[in-house]
Amino acid sequence: MKNEQLLELFSRTKEPIAIFGSPELHIGFVNEAMLRLWNKEEGALNKPLAQLFPNGFAGLSINDLEQCWQSGQNRLFAAVATHGLKNQNYESLNYDFFCQVLIDEDGETRALICSATEAPANAANNSMLNQGQDDVVVRNLRKQLEYSRYREKQMVMAAPFGMTILKGRDLIVELANAAMLSIWGRSEEQVLGKKLMDVFPELDGQPFPIMLNEIFQKGKPLAVREIAVDIAGSDGSSKRLFVDFTYDPIFDEAGKVDAVMATVVDITETVESRKQLEQHEIQLQEYNEELAAINEEQEAANEELLMANRELALTQQLLGSSNNRLIESEGRMRSVIYQAPVGMCVLRGPEHTIEMANEAILKIWGRNEMDVLNKPHHTARPELKGQPVYGWLDNVYSTGIRKVNREFRVMLRDGEGLREAFVNSIYQPLLDAEGTVNGILVIIEDITTAVRERHSAARTQDMFNLAIDAAELATFYYDPLTNLFSGNDLLKTWFGLKPIEQIDLSLATAVIDPLDRDRVISAIEQVLQTGSSGKYETEYTIINPRTGIPRVVRAKGQAYFDLTGKALSLNGTLQDITERKREEERKDDFIAMASHELKTPLTSMSAYIQLVRKRALKEDNSFVASALEKAEQQAAKMATMINGFLNVSRLESGKIYIERTVFDLATLFQEVKQDYAALSAHHEIFFPQVPHLHLHADREKIGQVMGNLISNAVKYSPSGSKVEISCEVKETEVEVGIKDNGMGIMEEDQQHIFERYYRVKGRQMSDIGGFGVGLYLCSEIIQAHGGRISVSSELGKGSTFSFALKHH
Template sequence: MICQMNKPASSLSNEEILDILSLSRKATAIYTSENIVIEFANDQMISFWGKDRNVIGLELEVAVPELKGQPFIALLQQVWRTGNTYTAENQSAELRVNGKLQRFHFNFEYKAIKNEHGEVYSILHTATDVTQLNLAKQALDTGLLREQELNRKLLSANASLGKSQDKFASLVKNAPVAITFLQGPELLVELVNKKMLEIWGRREEQVINLSILDETNPLIDPEQVRLINRVYETQDPYYGFSVKINILSPFSVITRYFDLIYEPVLDVENEVIGVMIVATDVTEHSLSFQREQSLAEELTASNNELAAINEEMHASNEELNRREDQLQFIIDAAEIGIWDLDLRNLQLSGNDRFKSWLGLSEQDAISLSELYKVIHKDDYAHVSSAIKEALREHSSGKFNVEFQLNIPGELLPRYIAAKGKASFNIQQQPLKFSGTMMDITERKQDELRKNDFIGMVSHELKTPLTSLNGYSQILQSRAKKNQDEFSVNALKKIGTQVSKMTALINGFLNISRLESGKIHLEKKKFNLDELIAENIKESELLTETHQILFTPCPPVEVEADKDKISSVITNFISNAVKYSPAGKLIEIQCEVSPSEVRVGVKDHGMGIKKEDSERLFERFYRVRNGQTQLISGFGIGLYLSAEIVKSHSGKIWVESIPGEGSTFFFTLPLSST
């Protein structure tokens, strides 16, 4: 395989590098192992081999069997062993293309790609088919030979020009290349053949006796006129190869490429009498050569870019390894277990700490169903439900649950806090599910001890409070008989404070019971609208600062724990009184739908910010700002209310606008019967 390097998002992936190579106009392949396995080949290379993409992954000798007996496999193995790049030009090779064994010529390079240790892990093979170029060169050599032979004949004809003028003119006119003879210092067209007239786009009568120096009726590119004039003046011939010429036709300028001969013609006294021009059109060959050069430059640039990317990937890999080591150190120091669930076969994998908690060795694996077997029976249902919710279509994918594990060989269960996240594809199908685990056994045991202590202290406090409340009521009755108004009011305030203290102690007791699993629901049927009205009357006795407006619903019967639902309603009303200015209206509404009943308590107080609303139902959470500093409370009322509503399969939430007020809601399901 190509060297796999993890890299940050800003770098190219291996797939992206292969996509870049596949776009190269030059044939490119990548081999791995000393057996020369084809790891990658772009369409050009596969076309050269006359094969299809099924060759990917095969050894080159198997994929292209006609290479047996040819030197290429041995050369590749030599590059693999030595790490030295091998380059060849115009190398012939026999390949079977379209069912026929044919001979081709290639320029190619076998470049060893090494890792940071100098070890070869792949070979980059680039190749250019120069078969047509080779044939063109052979044709060019043949043409040059013909031109040389023709030149020899022309020079011979020039020597005997006075004796065989007609023969020379016939030779020129029938020559396979463009020829013209320019006479005298004016360089007048005296003789021209059909090939040259085609280049000029003129008829013979239009150019005979026309000077190429005449700028009003140009025949030849000005630069070439300068060269021809110099040949006439110096008697030095000029030879040009693949010369770019702008042909000046009457209607346009056309660019072509020519091999040129400008030969001075001498008389018997060695005096210049003119210049013979021979031009061979090599436009197609020149353009093809330019394209090959351009491709070679592009490939060189791509190779340089690939080398730079490789260096960058190497540096990124080193940085990634450093960060992985740092992360592993943090994970080990924090005693975190790492887990990953393979959604294809529901097999769990993880780090050593995760496996140790399950009583597994480093080599052991465990399935999700086997994990369920070691989860405490009291936690199985909510763990399974949390996993299903995280993997549910259109869910947030978040997984956060605490549970007990029955570890083989341990007498007491281990408490675990698990967090994770599922990722989904565009069709909302789960792709990956992984996360962390932490051992919270010590924390849980501390919480249980604390809850036991709170429960014990709260229970002990209730006894004197009950006595205090009884004596207060007796004294208040006597004060009323004696018409002692001051004592009546004072004892009334004492009763109010005793009720508040009792409610607070009951709250702590309920938290203790809830977290120890000892809170029980005593469900019975009752009218919810009547319960709301009763709670409103009790609240009105305790506060004279607010007016409560109740919009009742039709009589609705629910099956629930009446006392606990009553505490939820009382908590909502109490919070509305505490967190809204005196004199403000408190609105209570009750609405019935076919499946549930909804109760809402609205105040016109300070309101709640969104970030606080999301945490308002957490245990001991209180909004901290300048407005709430002087308001008493421990942050347990809404937490208890939320747990009570959830235990009834209901919902609880708040809708609020800062500065305008809040509305707290809860729902209870209605019996289908």
């Protein structure tokens, strides 16, 4: 029994127990029962007893206990009067204290175990005798001795470790506690009152009878650690135990050894664990030595192979020798097979009996070792019936020719069913010393996932190609490192290129219309720069060098970069928008013609309205004057709309010009403010204080942009809301912003808001007129000035349109 287990038993026992671990009686262990008897706290641990009880405790002197330690003899202190807690009351109590000395193999005291048992109430009175009456004293002393032996027996029976009392030189078992009976494997009826050698004849020839005889001769205690004892069971079986034990003499009234108290601790489990550890260390050493031998043999084999390369004449002889070595080292190769990351197994004989199989191949097979080892392959794997594997194995075994399969489709076991799998496999014949095939090494790699992913990618590519073909899109790929450009057949047809895989980019850009070529090359260079968003989108015309037919295309692509920001490729598509451009041109021509035709009668109508309105004012006809004022406003809106269409038409035809002059921005803001003062009745329009700043730009068109953005802010925000104009002068540019609190613009619409004829769709837009040309015109004017225009908006909260221009 281990020390920790003994202390656990001592902790749980109800009798007070303390263990002293040094000649100074340092307290190494004390249970709760003894602490209550001492009326002390747990802080007593590791302190000398004299520090807690300078005058002794419970009627015992420190000197008595020190003598027990020094003499190495057990002592019983009977009916000692003391005070302690009982039933939560502090009372006078009588206790028997039994001090058991533990001796080590050198005969030195190792520990002193002191236990206490409450004595009967009249036990103390038995010691209070008339010292003058000798016969009474003798009788009382005998009674005390009898009582002491009674208490001693009680202590033995209560001990948590094995204890027994052997009476006389015949070693009659007088008393044995439960722990001792458990060690012996006997019951009380089988041992009590019987000679030890009669109960355990197998002890004859073992050292214990001799040791016990020496106790009777010398009267000195004996302690032995870790000794083996062979004990026969009551059923005839035999077992070997390892024990620590002490033999303590018990003296009679005449001072002669009358009996021996044996204390036995079963340490079999500890000894066997230690021996197993020692055996494991020996085995590990043997394994290390074997591994060193294997390494030496491997090095020797490598040297032989090197010599074989140098001496071609001896190649066949050395290969035969190496083959023999491999056969002799087959056991050592098992570790290689079992640790391989791919599936490997060895089949032996014409029945292809499975000799070994590693975890990887068992996983592929859907089997475990018990299912397959030492069984013919066709028996262990019946799921392969009707598949070519059986035939391949037979052919390799009969011909000695290796079989290699790439991406072989096979049905494998999966639970109770089958699964489709794809594998790479090698069937390698194994030869004996005479060069005869005696087995096959099978190597399998499961590539099912990779094959399925490739098939899936191929299907995806096929679908993509179908989509590309259905949409009549040309695809392109450009590698900036090699300057090579390639595309699908449709792209090469448009560019009039030869059906080669890749060409230099300059050959492709040479087909672009000269008016667009530099712009396209610049766009490609910008999108490939480090820090670019990578988005590429532009429109240009290509002229087929073979047919001379022009084709307008829209290019969209994405550049990809490595971790350092260096461009790796530019991929994208081209869409033929020639017909759409023609339709737009026809629409633009019609709008330009219609706008021009409408402008002349509208101008005349506006003049007549103004003339009639003036006469109505003179005649003080307020109703007619008011109606004519509204008609004049509607005519002005129509004129603005017609001018917008004309400007778009001129912009597309290249007839709109930017006439730059130097003007004061503050003056322009003041004029715009006056123009839109009439709108203040329905909206609060706030203009900022603008510093005097000179711009070199087209004053009329910049005013037109500001007016268009303010008109939109008023149009798309509720009556009575605020419209705020801002102006921020920066180091090299000035930024103007128009913010409203209107309906806002969805994010997907913001990307197209500056495109021609684009209008946001929705229920709120149905009652607001417009043709989608105002913002397009603003964007074109600002970009023609080399500036930038943008929008930020949140649906339901309003929008902010901003444009920035360079200043001097």
